[in-house]
Amino acid sequence: MSKKTPKESFLTISVYLTGYSQVDLLGTGMLDTYYNTFVENLEIENVTTYFKEVDQILDNSGNSEEKINEGITKVLFGSALVSLTTNLITMWYTGNWGQDVISPESYTQGLIWNAAQAHPPGAKQPGYGSWADEPIEIPTI
Amino acid sequence: MNDHEYDVVIVGSGIAGSVLTKTLTQAGKKVLLLEAGLQAGIAFDAEKNFQNYQYYLNTFYKAGAKVPNSPYPNIEDAQSINVLDIEKITPENKPTTNGYLVQEGPLPFASDCLRGPGGTTLHWLGSTPRMLPNDFRMKTEYGVGVDWPITYDELKPYYEMAENEIGISGDVEDQKVPEKVVGDKTIYYNVDRTYGKDYVFPMKKIPQSYLDKVCMNRSKGLKVELNKVVYDIVYSSTPQGRNSIPDPRYKLTGITWDQRAKKLVLHRKDDYEYQPVGSNWDPYTGQRCEGNASCVPICPVQAKYNALKTLRKSDPEYLAIITQAVASRIFYDKGSNDITGIEYKKYKYADSTVFETKVAKGKIYVLAASAIENAKILLASGIANSSDQVGRNLMDHFVMLTWGLLPEKGFPYRGPGSTTNISTFRDGTFRKEHSAWISPIDNWGWAWPTFAPGTDLSNALSEGMFGKKLRAHLNDVITRQLLLHFECEQIPDPNNRVTIDPKYKDQLGNYRPVIQYQSTEYMNKAMEAAKKVSDQIFKAYGVEDFTDYTMKNADAVKYNGKVYNFWGAGHIVGTHRMGSSKEHSVVNPDQRTWDHDNLYLVGCGNMPTIGTSNPTLTMTALSFKAAESILKQLEKNEDHGSTFSKKQFETT
Numbered sequence: 001m002s003k004k005t006p007k008e009s010f011l012t013i014s015v016y017l018t019g020y021s022q023v024d025l026l027g028t029g030m031l032d033t034y035y036n037t038f039v040e041n042l043e044i045e046n047v048t049t050y051f052k053e054v055d056q057i058l059d060n061s062g063n064s065e066e067k068i069n070e071g072i073t074k075v076l077f078g079s080a081l082v083s084l085t086t087n088l089i090t091m092w093y094t095g096n097w098g099q100d101v102i103s104p105e106s107y108t109q110g111l112i113w114n115a116a117q118a119h120p121p122g123a124k125q126p127g128y129g130s131w132a133d134e135p136i137e138i139p140t141i
Numbered sequence: 142m143n144d145h146e147y148d149v150v151i152v153g154s155g156i157a158g159s160v161l162t163k164t165l166t167q168a169g170k171k172v173l174l175l176e177a178g179l180q181a182g183i184a185f186d187a188e189k190n191f192q193n194y195q196y197y198l199n200t201f202y203k204a205g206a207k208v209p210n211s212p213y214p215n216i217e218d219a220q221s222i223n224v225l226d227i228e229k230i231t232p233e234n235k236p237t238t239n240g241y242l243v244q245e246g247p248l249p250f251a252s253d254c255l256r257g258p259g260g261t262t263l264h265w266l267g268s269t270p271r272m273l274p275n276d277f278r279m280k281t282e283y284g285v286g287v288d289w290p291i292t293y294d295e296l297k298p299y300y301e302m303a304e305n306e307i308g309i310s311g312d313v314e315d316q317k318v319p320e321k322v323v324g325d326k327t328i329y330y331n332v333d334r335t336y337g338k339d340y341v342f343p344m345k346k347i348p349q350s351y352l353d354k355v356c357m358n359r360s361k362g363l364k365v366e367l368n369k370v371v372y373d374i375v376y377s378s379t380p381q382g383r384n385s386i387p388d389p390r391y392k393l394t395g396i397t398w399d400q401r402a403k404k405l406v407l408h409r410k411d412d413y414e415y416q417p418v419g420s421n422w423d424p425y426t427g428q429r430c431e432g433n434a435s436c437v438p439i440c441p442v443q444a445k446y447n448a449l450k451t452l453r454k455s456d457p458e459y460l461a462i463i464t465q466a467v468a469s470r471i472f473y474d475k476g477s478n479d480i481t482g483i484e485y486k487k488y489k490y491a492d493s494t495v496f497e498t499k500v501a502k503g504k505i506y507v508l509a510a511s512a513i514e515n516a517k518i519l520l521a522s523g524i525a526n527s528s529d530q531v532g533r534n535l536m537d538h539f540v541m542l543t544w545g546l547l548p549e550k551g552f553p554y555r556g557p558g559s560t561t562n563i564s565t566f567r568d569g570t571f572r573k574e575h576s577a578w579i580s581p582i583d584n585w586g587w588a589w590p591t592f593a594p595g596t597d598l599s600n601a602l603s604e605g606m607f608g609k610k611l612r613a614h615l616n617d618v619i620t621r622q623l624l625l626h627f628e629c630e631q632i633p634d635p636n637n638r639v640t641i642d643p644k645y646k647d648q649l650g651n652y653r654p655v656i657q658y659q660s661t662e663y664m665n666k667a668m669e670a671a672k673k674v675s676d677q678i679f680k681a682y683g684v685e686d687f688t689d690y691t692m693k694n695a696d697a698v699k700y701n702g703k704v705y706n707f708w709g710a711g712h713i714v715g716t717h718r719m720g721s722s723k724e725h726s727v728v729n730p731d732q733r734t735w736d737h738d739n740l741y742l743v744g745c746g747n748m749p750t751i752g753t754s755n756p757t758l759t760m761t762a763l764s765f766k767a768a769e770s771i772l773k774q775l776e777k778n779e780d781h782g783s784t785f786s787k788k789q790f791e792t793t
Binding site (some may be wrong): 112 | 207584602
């Protein structure tokens with residue numbers, strides 16, 4: 001049995017769903033907001049089901065990334081849970097829940113801009129003339 | 142208040158209205174400025190100004206669709222056009238009445254503007270190429286459109302004023318653009334002649350993007366063929382109204398009214414150093430473009446010029462501003478045809494249906510409320526229209542977009558919207574057959590046509606991608622996106638027009654603009670030609686073409702069996718054009734209406750043709766010309782004894 005809290009499970013599975021490390025995800029400062037948004041937008045029984053499935057994937061994987069990915073594809077991208085899963089990933093990548101921007105902060109913390117080696121338009125500006133060169137690579141964990 | 146409390150009543154605080162307000166008050170003329178938008182947006186107090194702007198910025202962050210007007214309040218009492226309201230027009234749904242405009246079609250007009258303090262300069266991109274000398278004589282050179290009543294050379298001193306006022310960053314040498322091809326030789330405009338020997342912009346050019354360099358490197362010496370003529374692909378850095386490093390060679394200090402010479406003078410001082418104009422809340426913020434990559438719709442640090450920077454330079458002793466005041470009608474004396482007042486409706490607060498109707502009075506009146514709004518107010522008042530040209534000749538650039546994936550990373554979504562343009566087709570004898578166009582390289586990926594990168598994410602998710610694979614896929618795709626614009630010049634067409642209809646009014650009882658808009662063979666042919674050129678450029682770049690045009694798009698035309706889509710450029714031009722005769726135009730070269738001696742119109746509505754330039758710079762030059770004419774007229778009257786005392790008066 002997993003001793004993780006649902007929020008810990010949320011964070012751990014988010015690492016595998018987004019392709020970003022725990023440090024990257026925590027670095028956005030959005031974990032609490034996103035976890036709360038996820039839970040608040042779901043019926044309680046769906047929350048329970050989702051985290052039960054997540055914990056099963058994590059607990060039965062023996063820490064094998066390959067096995068976790070298999071579980072994600074099979075269960076979290078299965079017809080019952082796929083929309084929740086894509087909403088969860090979209091939230092980390094764009095700061096949106098569905099079509100709605102969760103908050104001004106969530107927009108500026110969207111990971112899609114990191115993936116694009118850019119920055120959210122209107123925030124985290126890289127400075128005068130930066131656009132004339134290749135983006136600077138900041139190594140992440 | 143007596144009938145002549147003010148020298149000049151100005152409607153609208155956009156760039157045209159602000160240039161006039163600044164110039165006239167600095168010359169000691171009393172100005173009443175009416176602004177339809179909210180009081181908060183005009184705040185001269187630094188703290189309030191900052192707070193209001195942060196509100197705009199947070200509204201932008203929070204907006205689901207980050208369209209040009211998304212950061213700004215859209216007040217029911219003075220609605221702005223919103224591009225999200227544009228829909229396809231069919232025989233069944235016409236006219237479409239979503240939002241502010243009533244669109245009769247057959248094609249929807251796809252550009253917006255902002256009704257509020259500072260006007261559309263709050264969300265403009267800031268590109269400021271001058272028009273080319275041949276743009277002013279389209280009829281003579283190419284047999285299409287009309288000639289301007291003034292030449293490029295006559296407008297040149299006012300261009301210099303506009304470039305000083307906006308604060309342009311650019312490289313004059315790069316404005317050596319092709320004029321025509323003769324045999325196998327390209328003839329270029331000579332910048333020593335068009336700009337003047339040794340002329341420089343106030344600031345050095347905004348650095349061209351990494352993406353620009355990728356494109357230029359992949360197409361060195363590229364020639365394209367169009368209708369059996371071979372053209373050199375020529376790249377020009379784009380002059381723009383955003384702050385960069387001051388050019389020490391720039392010695393033009395500012396513009397004042399020379400009372401004795403009766404003209405505006407742009408002063409020169411040899412030991413002068415240009416200082417970039419920072420934000421409206423703090424002069425040390427926004428001294429340089431910081432690369433926010435959000436110029437449209439909002440520059441967070443105001444390194445990009447906006448009209449409120451000019452308005453703040455007005456002499457407060459001579460300025461009264463009334464906000465939340467929507468001009469509705471203009472009164473005139475039926476004997477003399479002189480304007481006697483502007484009726485406005487002052488609403489209590491945003492969206493309120495409670496308002497007071499008042500009349501503003503001055504010696505001279507100026508409409509600076511945008512091309513569409515100016516025309517609408519004139520039509521509602523039944524004035525200035527002996528030529529029957531009011532509202533007609535509505536123009537925009539048809540922006541045909543082409544997009545694809547580069548074979549290498551160009552790293553878009555960084556820097557100002559565009560820093561380089563392909564200037565090859567800005568002029569040439571082909572204009573006898575089809576439109577000219579300017580082709581900016583877009584620094585913001587596929588955002589405009591496909592809503593990327595959000596759609597790249599949703600597409601990948603729908604394919605079941607997640608985790609490291611998703612992240613790598615997005616990195617691969619988004620960093621290689623390329624978008625080119627082909628901004629095609631629209632020719633004046635009397636049937637493209639703004640009208641009014643008593644059936645369509647807003648909640649204050651003011652008319653909503655009714656638009657009729659169509660494409661012509663001249664435009665369609667240009668899109669066909671532009672796509673052929675795009676194909677050759679993409680081939681040279683090694684770009685995989687993902688351009689997708691469909692009849693489902695709001696603005697779609699079929700030409701020679703192929704579908705083309707175009708988008709609005711936000712360049713709303715031509716609705717009360719200037720000309721050399723009162724039979725064919727609404728204003729004369731002084732920007733004064735032919736029909737009313739004390740009524741001036743300013744803004745892009747005065748432009749007889751649009752050329753291939755973003756119109757703001759040219760319109761600003763014309764606004765300085767209007768200011769000069771107004772000062773001449775006022776002082777001519779004062780010479781006849783009707784001066785009045787200077788006194789401080791309250792700002793409502």
